[in-house]
Amino acid sequence: MGKDIFCNYNGHLISIYEPAVSFANRAFRYGDSLFETIRVINGKIMFMTDHLRRIKIGMTVLRMNIPSEFNVDNISRLTSELIQKNNIADDARVRLTIFRNEGGFYAPHTNEISFLIEAEDLEHRGGYNLNEKGFAVDVFHDIKKHKNKLSNLKTGNALIYVLAGIYKKDIKMDDCLIINEDGNVCESISSNIFIVKNGALYTPALSEGCIEGVMRKQVVDIAQQHRILCYEITLAFNTLMNADEMFLCNSIQGIRWIEKYKTKIYQSKLAAFFVEKLNEGVS
Numbered sequence: 001m002g003k004d005i006f007c008n009y010n011g012h013l014i015s016i017y018e019p020a021v022s023f024a025n026r027a028f029r030y031g032d033s034l035f036e037t038i039r040v041i042n043g044k045i046m047f048m049t050d051h052l053r054r055i056k057i058g059m060t061v062l063r064m065n066i067p068s069e070f071n072v073d074n075i076s077r078l079t080s081e082l083i084q085k086n087n088i089a090d091d092a093r094v095r096l097t098i099f100r101n102e103g104g105f106y107a108p109h110t111n112e113i114s115f116l117i118e119a120e121d122l123e124h125r126g127g128y129n130l131n132e133k134g135f136a137v138d139v140f141h142d143i144k145k146h147k148n149k150l151s152n153l154k155t156g157n158a159l160i161y162v163l164a165g166i167y168k169k170d171i172k173m174d175d176c177l178i179i180n181e182d183g184n185v186c187e188s189i190s191s192n193i194f195i196v197k198n199g200a201l202y203t204p205a206l207s208e209g210c211i212e213g214v215m216r217k218q219v220v221d222i223a224q225q226h227r228i229l230c231y232e233i234t235l236a237f238n239t240l241m242n243a244d245e246m247f248l249c250n251s252i253q254g255i256r257w258i259e260k261y262k263t264k265i266y267q268s269k270l271a272a273f274f275v276e277k278l279n280e281g282v283s
Contacts, residue, residue: 027099033156134259135174191248
C-alpha cells in the first residue's frame, strides 16, 4: 500500500482504504445514484454552480431528498479541503457521487441520500488543451439510447457507455457516437457533440436523449456571447457528412476535435476558438 489517499464521505474525511459503503448500498445493487465529474484547474473548481444545479435536478427526478447543506459554498469547501488533504497542487479530477440510503428492494425505504467526494491528480496542467491529433470516431450500433426523462441525467446506470467503450477499443477508435431509439446521433461515450457548418454550431437537442452536459452549456453560452449561431437539432448521419467541423466536449477534457468519421475529414478552427475562450475563465 502506498501513501494514504482520502475521500469525503458525508462531510467527513476518511481514507479510501476504509469501507465507506456496505453490500446493501443501493448504488451497488440498483444503480440508484447520480454523479458529477468536476475539473479543478490551478486550484479553481470549475463550474460548480452548474454541476450542483444539474445534480439537484437529477435528485428531484429520482425523488431523492436534497439536504440543506447541499449547496455550492459547502460542497466547494469540502472539495477544496479534500484536494488539500491529498496534496494535489494544481489540477484535479473530482467525482461527486450521490446515492439513496440503503433499505428496501426496488422500492426504497427512504429517500434520504449520502454523498461521496473523490479527488485525483491530473497529468495535464494549466487549463484546457486542444488535442493536437484529431480523433477518429465511429458509431456504436449495438444498443440504442432511449429518450425519456432519465436520458439527460448522469446516473449510476452506464452500461451503454461501458459497452460502447469496449467496442471503441475493439475497433481501435478514439471515441464512438451513441445513437438514440430513432437512429440519430445524441452524444459520444463520455461527451456531448457539436458540428459546425458555415460558421454555425449544431448540437443534439436534449429531447434527443443526450446528457445535459455542463461543458455543453459552456459552449452554448460562449457561442451566444460571441454571436455565433447555435441550433439544438435532430442530428442525422447525413448532417455529419456535410459538416465542416465536429468536436466533442466534457467537463474534464474540455474540447476534443474530430478529424475523421468514415471518409470525411474535418477542420478544427472553431474548436480551437472555444478552447481559447474557456481558458479565459480559468484565471
